[in-house]
Amino acid sequence: MSDNQLEQFRAETKQWLEANCPESMRRPIQEEDDVCWGGRNFKFQSDDQKAWLDRMAERGWTTPTWPKEYGGGGLSREEAKVLKEEMKNIGARPPLTSFGISMLGPALLKFGTHEQKQEHIPKIVRGEIRWCQGYSEPNAGSDLASLGTKAEDKGDHFLINGQKIWTSYADKADWIFCLVRTGPKEPKHTGISFILFDMESKGVSTKPIKLISGYSPFCETFFDDVEVPKANLLGELNKGWTIAKYLLTHERAMIGDMGLPAPLTPMARECVGVDSNNQLQDKALRADLAAHEIDGLAFALTMERAGDEAKAGASLGAFSSMLKYYGTELNKSRHELILKLKGSDALEWEGQASQNGKIAKQWLRTKANSIEGGTSEVMLNIVSKRILELPDA
Amino acid sequence: MSDNQLEQFRAETKQWLEANCPESMRRPIQEEDDVCWGGRNFKFQSDDQKAWLDRMAERGWTTPTWPKEYGGGGLSREEAKVLKEEMKNIGARPPLTSFGISMLGPALLKFGTHEQKQEHIPKIVRGEIRWCQGYSEPNAGSDLASLGTKAEDKGDHFLINGQKIWTSYADKADWIFCLVRTGPKEPKHTGISFILFDMESKGVSTKPIKLISGYSPFCETFFDDVEVPKANLLGELNKGWTIAKYLLTHERAMIGDMGLPAPLTPMARECVGVDSNNQLQDKALRADLAAHEIDGLAFALTMERAGDEAKAGASLGAFSSMLKYYGTELNKSRHELILKLKGSDALEWEGQASQNGKIAKQWLRTKANSIEGGTSEVMLNIVSKRILELPDA
C-alpha cells in the first residue's frame, strides 16, 4: 500500500471516528465497569457504550485485521496501526474487549473449518458471545499437558467430565474453549483435544475464586456429564496441544502489547515531593524510579522490535517467552515501586480516598502476572532450552 | 575461667605485647610482602618480622588454642579472644599466616596419630614448614570427589601419579597435604585418602598459573612417580573424604572471620565528594553504599552469632556453607562498589598513583572468592539440601 493511500485512509478514519465515537467513550478506562466485554448477559453501562460497540462492529473494526468474509475489518497491518493511532489521538476506548478476540479468534482463523468460522467469528466480532478459556486444572498448572478432564467418544458426541481452575470470568462467559483428554495420558501431549461448547450446556457449573486482591476474576469450573457435539472439535482429534501452544505463544507475545506504561513521574513528584533542584526529595527512590523507567523503555522498545522483526518476516517463536517473563516481572516491580511512591496511602483497602483500595488491589493483582499464562520459571525453561539450546538433564 | 583470671590474663598479655611486638609490626598489612608465611625458603622482610614470629612462636601464640604438648599456646577460647583483642588494640600484625595453621593443623589435631602431631605441629607453630593444599584437579573442581590422582600401594610406600590444579603457592610450599585415589572410582567418596608429603620429593613439579588479576597465587602441580612413605597417610586408608569435608567446613566458616571490613565512608567522601548537607554528591551511589554497608553489618553480626552459638554448644554444620556463600558474594559486591566510588582511577593497572593497580587487581581477585573452596552454586545446593531438606531430583 502506497503512503498516499495510507494517508487517505488516515484522513477518512479520523473523520469517521470524529463522527461516530461518542464523547463519553473518549475518556480513559477507569474501572472494571468501563470495559465492554459483550456477551449474552452483558449490561451496557450506557447507550453510548452500546452505540460505540455497534458502530465499530458494523465496520469490523472491533477486529480490524480479521477477514471481511467473517465480519472482520479486513485491514492491512499498516491500516490497523493507523486506526489504532487515530483512536489513541482522540482517546477512544476499545469498543470491545474479549477473550474471543484476543485468544480464540486467532486459533479459529488458523485451525477452524469454514463452518466453524462462519458460526463463531461474526459473534465474536459483534460482541454477542463472550468466551472463556478452560486450560488449567488443580493438578495441571505449569504442567498443563498433564490435564485430566476427560472427553469420551459417545458416537455423535463427547461426554465431558472433569474440573478446570483459573477459568477467567467463567461465571460470566457464554461459551468455553477447552482442552480435554481424548487419548491416553502418556505421552501426555498427544492425547489432548481442543473443543468448544456452550456454558449453558447441562452439567456445567462454576464457582468464583476469591483472590488476595479481593477480586474474583477466576472460577473453578466443573463438568459433570456434559454432552458436546463432535462438530465442536477444533482441529484434529488428539492434536489440541498444537493449538494450545499456538495460542499460548500468541498470548505471551501480547502481554506487553500495551506499549510503554504511563510514566510514574507525576505521581512521584506529587507523592514524594521535589527539592529546590526540581529533583525528588527521596534520592534513593529517585534512582530506583529512573532504573525502572529505563527498564520499561527498553522493554517497550523490545516489544516494538519484535513486532517489526515479525513484519520483516522473522518468526517470534520462543522469544515470546522472554517477553512474557520480562514484561510480567517488570510490571510486578512497577507496582512495588508505586507502593513506595505513595507510602502508607497505597495500603488503604476500602474508602473513597483510595477508590476502594485501587492501588493496593492492582499491586496484588500483578503478583499473578508471572504465574498465569505460564510461570516465569516455565518461561525461563523455554528460553534456556529453545533459544540457548541448553541441554536437558 | 573467672572474670578476674581473664582480666589478669589481659593485663599480662597487654604488657607482654607492649614489650615484645616491634614497632614496625604494629602497622597494617599493606601488601603481599608484609605477610609472614614462614617456611624453608622464606625471606624475612626485616629483622623485626623474624623477631616477632620467633617471640610469638615461643609462647605458642602463633596458634593460641592449640595444645601446649605440640607447641601451641594452650589458651582457652576466652583467652584467645583476649589475645586477639589486645593485638588489635596495638595494631599488631599476625606473626604468621599459613595453610598449616588455617587448614592442615585442625585436621592433624583431630585425625593425626601422636607421632604425626609430634612431627608436624611444632614446625607449623614455628613457621618452619610451609604447607599447600592439593585438592582440585582439572576435571574435579566443584565435583571434587571425582578426582583421579592415583596412589598405588607398593608395600612400604605409595606411588603417586597425577595432576592437581589451583594449588595455592605450591611453588613456595615445603610440604603438601593432598587428596589421592587409593580405592575404586565408584562410589567416588569412599576410595579417597588424605596424604602428606614433601614437595622436594622426586617427581613433584609445579607451574604457576597467571590469573586475570595479574597475580599467580595458584599452580598446576604434577606428580610423576612420587614415592611417599605409608606413614604419611593421615587417618584411615580410603577415608580421606571425611577429613576433606571436615576441613572444607572449617575453611568455609573462616572465610568471614576477618570481621567487619573497614567502612568505605572515607574513600566515598574523598572520591565522590560531599554536598552542603554533608552527604555524598552522588545520591544513588550513596544509597547503594548504605545498602551494602548494612548487608556487611548483618553479615559480620551473623559470623559473630555463629561463633557465639558454637560456643554455646550448637554445631555449625551446613550453616558454614551459607556463610561462605554470603560472605564471598558480599565481598565481590564490595569491590564492584569500590570501583564505582573511585571511577576510572580504579582501573589503572600499572603506575604509582594506583600502587600498580592495587584496586583493580584486588577487584579481579575477589571474583575467585565464590569459586574457590566450593562455588556459590555448591554452597546453595548444600543449604537447600542439608538445611532446608529440599529433595533430590
Next chain:
Amino acid sequence: MALVLTEEQTLLKDSASGFFAERSPISSLRDLRDSYDSQGYKSDLWQEMAEMGFTSLLLSEDEGGTGFGFVGAGIVAEEMAKTLAPSPFIASSIVATSLLKATKNAHLSDVASGQKIATLAVDETGHHSPYTPKTTSDSDGKVSGNKTFVPEGKAADFVIVTADRPGGFALYLVEKDATGFSAEQTIMADSRGWAKLSFDNTPATLLASGDAAKAILANALSKANIILSAELLGLSQAAFDMTVNYLKERKQFGQIIGTFQSLQHRAAHMFSEIETTRSIVLAALQAADSKDVDDQRLAIMASAAKARASKMAELVSNEAIQMHGGIGMTDEYDIGFFIKRARAVQNLYGGYHYHLDRFASLNGY
C-alpha cells in the same frame, strides 16, 4: 553480649510461640477481617497477653513489669508475627510505653498492665517525616490537625501526638473523649486496626517540648523500628517455612517442585537473607536494652535493622506467592495475609528508603 538467647529468653520464646499458635492462629485475623471488626483485635486475647506479662516487658520487675526488656519484646513480636496475631502490642506496649516511660507519665502503669491502650500519632501523609508536623498547638496546649496511619488509633484510650507548638516541636497526650478529637477507622490491606485522627482545638497534656521532645521521640522511634524489624523477621520466617513445605509437597511435571534447582537456590538465598537479618535484629534488640549504647548508635542499629528487614520481607513475601503459584493468589490460602501485613510493617515509622537515608546520614555520608 553474646548473640544468643539466654535460657530465660528461650523459655519466653517457647511460651510465646505456643501461646499465639493456640490462641491466635491466622484464622483469627481472617475472622476479624470478615466481620469488619472496628477494634482490630480480640479483647480476650489482649487480656490473656496481659496475664502472660507481654504488655509489661519493657518495665523492670521493680517497676511492676516482667523485665524482659527489648530482647524479650522482640521475641514476642517475632512469635506473634508468625501467626499474624493482631493486638495493640507494638503501638501500646512498645511505642507508647517507651514514650510514657521517658516522659514519666502517670498513665504508664495502666498501659503496662494492658488496662489502657495508647498509641503514637505521628504521620500526616503517606510518608514518615516525624519532626516537622503540620499539626499545631497553641500555647494553652490546644491541638489542631490531622494524623494518618495510626496503629490502633480507633481502639486507643489515649493518643500521643506530635505537634508544632509556639517555640518548637512538642509531644502531647490526648484522651479519646477530648473535645474536637475524632478517630476514623481506615480499612487497610493488612486488616488491622488503623485509623485517621483529627484534632480540632483539642485540649491536650504536654508531655515534652523542644529538642528534648525530639530526642525522646527519636529514641522511641528507634526502638519501635527495632521491634518492627523483629515482626518482619517473624512473618518472613513463617511465610518462608510455609513455602519450603509447599515445595516439598507440590508436584508438577511428575516431580516434587522442590527438586528443581532454580527454586532450591532461590530458597537457599532467602534462607541466607533471613538468617543475616536475624543477626542484625538480635544485635539491635540488645542495643536497645544496653545502657552503653548512645542514641546515635541506637539509631544506626535501628535503621540498619529496619532497612534490611524491609528488603528481606519484600523479597520473601514476593517469592512466597510466586513459589506457591496459583494457590498463593487465592484468599482461601493464608499466604496472602503475610504479604499484606509485611508492606504495612515495612511502611510504619519509615520504609526502606527512609532508613537507608538515615543510616547514611548517621554514618556521616
Next chain:
Amino acid sequence: MALVLTEEQTLLKDSASGFFAERSPISSLRDLRDSYDSQGYKSDLWQEMAEMGFTSLLLSEDEGGTGFGFVGAGIVAEEMAKTLAPSPFIASSIVATSLLKATKNAHLSDVASGQKIATLAVDETGHHSPYTPKTTSDSDGKVSGNKTFVPEGKAADFVIVTADRPGGFALYLVEKDATGFSAEQTIMADSRGWAKLSFDNTPATLLASGDAAKAILANALSKANIILSAELLGLSQAAFDMTVNYLKERKQFGQIIGTFQSLQHRAAHMFSEIETTRSIVLAALQAADSKDVDDQRLAIMASAAKARASKMAELVSNEAIQMHGGIGMTDEYDIGFFIKRARAVQNLYGGYHYHLDRFASLNGY
C-alpha cells in the same frame, strides 16, 4: 523507523563481523598488552579499517564518507567489541569527528580518512563532570591544566580539550607537538591506549565557547555514549556466547553443567537483559541519526542506553567469570579481557549512576 536493520546495514554487520574476527581476534589485544605497546592499537589494522570505510561512517557520501551514520557506527562498534579489537575508532571516528563536524573544523577530512587521529580530553578526576573543567585558558587561547582517562591520548595527532575560559566554557584543539603539551601513557586494566595529558600554557585553537560549546559537547557526548552502549552490547554478547558454549561442554558431577536449572535460568535471564538492551541501543542509534530528535530527547535516549548497557554488562561479565569457574580466572583464557574492557567502557563519559541521575533530571524528577 522500524527497529530492524536494513539490508544495507545487515551487509555492513556481516562484513564488519568477518573483518574483525579475521583481522583482529582477541589474541591481537593480548599481543599488544604483552609487548607493552604504547600506541595501543596496530597501525595496519587501522589502515584497513579506513579502507573498509569504517573511519568515515558519520560523513555522508557527499562529504566523502560512507553515509552509514550512527546506526552503521553502532554496528561496527558492536562487532569490533566482540573480538575486543583495539583501535581509535570511537575516540577519533566518532567523538572527535562529531566535534569537528559540529565546529566545521578543517581537520575533519583527515580524521575521517583515518590519516590523523584525534580524541577528546574531558575528564580531570576519576568521575565524569564535563561542564566544569578546572583546566583554564587565557583569552589568547593558552591552555593550562591536566586531563585523565583520555582514550588514544598517546597516539592522537591532536586533542580536543575542554577548558574554563574568561567568559565561560570553551572547546579547544591542541596539536600534539604544541609547546607545553605532554601525554603520558596510562596502563589500564583493559590494556588499551589511555593517557593522562598535561597542558602548560599550551597554544590552542578555539573551536567553540560559551553555551554553544556546551551544547556541542553535550550532543557529542550523547552520541558517544550511544556508541559506547553498542560496544558494551557487543562485548557482553560475545562473553555470553562463550559462556553458553562453555555450559554445553563442561562436565561436573557426571553431568554437562548446562543441564543445571539454576544456571539455565540465570543464562535465560541474561539473554533477556541483553535483548532488551539491544532494543534500546538500536533505538538510540536511530535517534542519533534522526533529524526529528532534539538534543533533550537524544540525551534521554543516550543516558537510558548507557545506564542500561552498563548494568547489563556488569551482570553478564560477572556471571561469565562465575559460570566458567576456575578456568575463567586464568589469564590464559580470554574471558577476563571482557570484564576488564567492560568496566573501562562503563566508566568512559559517565558510568551507571551518572546516567541514572541524568536520565531522571532530563525527565523532570
